[in-house]
Amino acid sequence: MLGKTANGLFWMFRYLERAQNTARLIDAGLRMALTRDIDTAEDEWRSVIATSGQKSGYEAHHGTYTGIQVWNFILRDKDNPANVREMFKTVRTNARLVRTAISDEVWEAINTSWMSLDKMLSRSVSQGHVGEVIRTIRRAGTLAHGAMTGSMLRDEGYHFARAGTFLERADSTARILDMKYYLLLPSLSYVGTSLDSGQWDQILRSVAGDRVYTWLNSGDLDARGIVEFLVLDQRFPRSLAFCHGELRDQLAALARIHGKEGNCNAIIREADMQISELTVDEIFENGLHEFLNQFTRRNAAIGQAIADDYRFYA
Template sequence: MLGRTANSIFWMCRYLERAENTSRLLDAGFRMSLTRASDSASEEWRSVIVTLGQVEHYDTLYDSYTGPQVCNYVLRAPENPSSVLAMAEMARTNARVARSSLTMEVWEAVNEGWMTLKDMLSRPVRESNLGAVLATIRRETTLFRGASYGTMLRSDIYQFARAGMFIERADNTARILDVKYHLLLPSLAYVGSSLDSSQWDQVLRSLAGDRAYSWLNAGQMDPRGIAEFLILDARFPRSLRFSYEQLSQHLTELAREYGEESPAHAVMRDTRDWLAERTIQDIFDTGLHEFLIDFIDRNQAVANAIAEDYRFIT
């Protein structure tokens, strides 16, 4: 496969995964804002922008953090190159480049998803229809995943697509957990103190893990347990551990497809094994923030190695 095509497939999936994570983050922020006084609600909305890493750019455009302002900036603002609408368009652009490598169902899922979002986000989003907009984003990305899983040949095309998805998912999980952890922790004291359970529920909702965690823990909100669930539980499809187990499988298939491993495989294995060897006690002894920053750097190194080894050309 041409490096340019591989790059397009890889990034098509990264953009769609990022769009879904962003919609989930907004949904969690919206739910929390409804339970807060106006001053606290603005902090909830600011935490969304902080988590997305867009504070500096946002502050050049606005001087406050209100729900409609934040939502429209994140979802559709022309000034925001990282808006959900921009991500959907970039995913479609990459899909067009790799059109001949995609099934009809996958192309239609990406193209129709983009058209749906373009129409829906052509008008300012209001609080009254925010829930419907966010649900539509999640539905369109789910349709794409279903189409790719159900129709794509398990060739190098599929492996690059899934590798991109899990690289992006791991990055989003780590960033959301890191930023939310610092926003929620009242001091640098050791984790384990009693915190507002609804705030930790927001962390889980941001990563679609609230129901699964509740099933496993009888509804008890424990910061340490939540961190362990999102980092090390290999059963949860958005945990760091799960993402790297899946990434390992897809890179193994790429090696089988091309007849040899590349240096990226060694970089990936190093991070996968590093994760597998950690316990939650090890992580907190090191420092959760330090661990997550280390992981984000390692994850980026894996992505860079894949791009270099498979000659991604933009």
């Protein structure tokens, strides 16, 4: 497979995952803001912008944090090159570039979803329509992944697509969790209060983990339990341990196809071994922020190693 084809598949599914994660983040912020007064609701939207990494861009064009300003900036604003409309446009562009490496079903799922989203996001999104937009973005990812699972050969194209998915998903979960201690919680004095519980619930909703966590833990929103769930629980498909386990398997499959391992295999094997030996107590003792910073740096190193090993830019 040509490096540019591998690159297209890898980034097609990275951007698809990123768009879905962003939609979930907006949905969680919307739910939280609806339960707050005006001032506190602005804090919720401020945290959504910060978590998405778009604070400087947003504040260059807006002086307040109202819901409609925030979700339109993230979803469609032309002043924001990282908006969801542009993300999904990139997904569709990459799908066209790798058209011969994906099935008709995957192409149809991506192309149809793009046409729907392009129409929805061609105009300002009102409060009455933001829920529909969020559902459409999430459904687009579900359709594409379902089509891929049901119709694509388990060849190198499939493994590059899955590697992009889990690399992006791991990065998103780590960044959302890191925001808890630095942006979502206004003061250490709030720890253990209802606000603290509400913010933890927002994090769980942002990674589609609120229902399963509640079921596993009888509704007890405990910081230690949530960190253990999102970092170490290998049953949850958005935990850091699960994502890196899947990423390791996809890279191992690529190494078998190509007949040799690359630097990316060595890095993911070391990362996977380290996280498998951790306990939640050790994470808190050494610092959650420090652990997550190290994780995101290593995750980025894996992504770069994949690009280098498989000559994405050749």
